[in-house]
Amino acid sequence: MSEYMIEINGLKKNFGTFHALKGIDFSIKKGTVFGFVGPNGAGKSTTMSILATLMLPSEGTAKVDGMDVTEQPHEVRKKIGYMPDFFGVYDQLKTDEYLHFYGGSYGIPRKEREQLIPQLLELVNLSDKRDAYVDSLSRGMKQRLCLARCLVHDPELLILDEPASGLDPRARIEMREILKELKSMGKTIIISSHILPELAEMVDEIGVIEHGEMVAVGNINHIQQQLMAKRQLSIKTSSRQDELKLFLNDQPHVQGVFIDGQTLEVQFSGQDVEQAALLKAILLAGFEVISYQEAQTDLEDIFLAITRGGGAEQ
Numbered sequence: 596m597s598e599y600m601i602e603i604n605g606l607k608k609n610f611g612t613f614h615a616l617k618g619i620d621f622s623i624k625k626g627t628v629f630g631f632v633g634p635n636g637a638g639k640s641t642t643m644s645i646l647a648t649l650m651l652p653s654e655g656t657a658k659v660d661g662m663d664v665t666e667q668p669h670e671v672r673k674k675i676g677y678m679p680d681f682f683g684v685y686d687q688l689k690t691d692e693y694l695h696f697y698g699g700s701y702g703i704p705r706k707e708r709e710q711l712i713p714q715l716l717e718l719v720n721l722s723d724k725r726d727a728y729v730d731s732l733s734r735g736m737k738q739r740l741c742l743a744r745c746l747v748h749d750p751e752l753l754i755l756d757e758p759a760s761g762l763d764p765r766a767r768i769e770m771r772e773i774l775k776e777l778k779s780m781g782k783t784i785i786i787s788s789h790i791l792p793e794l795a796e797m798v799d800e801i802g803v804i805e806h807g808e809m810v811a812v813g814n815i816n817h818i819q820q821q822l823m824a825k826r827q828l829s830i831k832t833s834s835r836q837d838e839l840k841l842f843l844n845d846q847p848h849v850q851g852v853f854i855d856g857q858t859l860e861v862q863f864s865g866q867d868v869e870q871a872a873l874l875k876a877i878l879l880a881g882f883e884v885i886s887y888q889e890a891q892t893d894l895e896d897i898f899l900a901i902t903r904g905g906g907a908e909q
């Protein structure tokens with residue numbers, strides 16, 4: 596048995612002459628929650644549709660638990676629960692009828708469904724909406740119902756395409772709590788978003804895609820550390836900012852300087868020792884420093900740095 600739930604190798608997808616996926620590679624170990632991040636149009640939904648056996652790749656392979664999605668689509672479908680970014684709901688149905696419908700289409704006998712559906716509704720915090728019409732549910736509730744639908748056949752892999760999009764902060768927290776619970780049940784989850792901080796607290800690993808190419812894959816802390824190798828220093832001075840800019844440009848490890856009012860923003864590639872040496876040099880040169888600090892790299896900065904400042908297709 597493979598230790599990987601997902602293995603993607605050289606995956607390409609063309610729409611006519613447009614290359615939506617340009618040969619991507621990544622693997623996800625079993626039990627991992629993997630955040631799939633990228634700007635709009637980067638290729639997340641395309642990759643997920645291929646994994647969900649709904650779209651054929653142009654080249655390359657995608658495997659789920661060792662099974663090729665093109666060669667064994669029926670076996671793969673038993674393993675996965677797929678939540679698309681746009682989903683149709685059956686508004687004329689009540690919440691539990693909706694789940695009975697999907698459970699039935701997976702061949703789960705009614706008796707089993709009668710036990711299963713209350714458990715699923717509890718998991719997604721919709722127990723009190725059992726008799727409500729799907730139409731009457733809020734967006735957040737519909738998203739959670741759709742998640743319950745993905746779970747009816749107890750899949751090992753969940754493929755969730757932007758499950759938190761359009762949700763208010765409270766609904767997002769609820770979604771996050773449910774995902775934590777699913778992780779504790781041992782599920783492997785791939786979840787996409789174009790907002791990295793939204794995923795940060797729930798994922799073990801991230802993969803960043805841009806223009807159909809993977810630009811970073813790995814543990815979120817490792818990726819953060821790699822980027823921390825390039826620091827940004829903020830130096831606030833009382834005067835002579837232009838002179839200080841010229842001075843800094845001649846110092847070791849300084850890669851760029853931008854003046855923002857009284858503050859100079861410095862791109863710096865040195866470590867702590869070099870950072871201290873730079874401060875000493877500035878003071879020895881007679882500049883008056885009000886403050887000298889390293890800017891914190893937050894997740895939004897990481898995302899922008901990895902995707903080279905965006906490049907999102909609108």
Ligand SMILES: Nc1ncnc2c1ncn2[C@@H]1O[C@H](COP(=O)(O)OP(=O)(O)OP(=O)(O)O)[C@@H](O)[C@H]1O
Pocket residue numbers: 610613615633634635636637638639640641642680789908
């Ligand atoms: N059926 C299609 N025909 C033609 N082009 C398509 C088709 N499906 C997707 N594309 C194009 O492929 C690219 C990748 O689309 P995809 O939906 O995978 O991006 P995404 O990362 O999921 O974006 P979003 O965050 O906006 O959902 C986009 O430029 C899109 O316009």
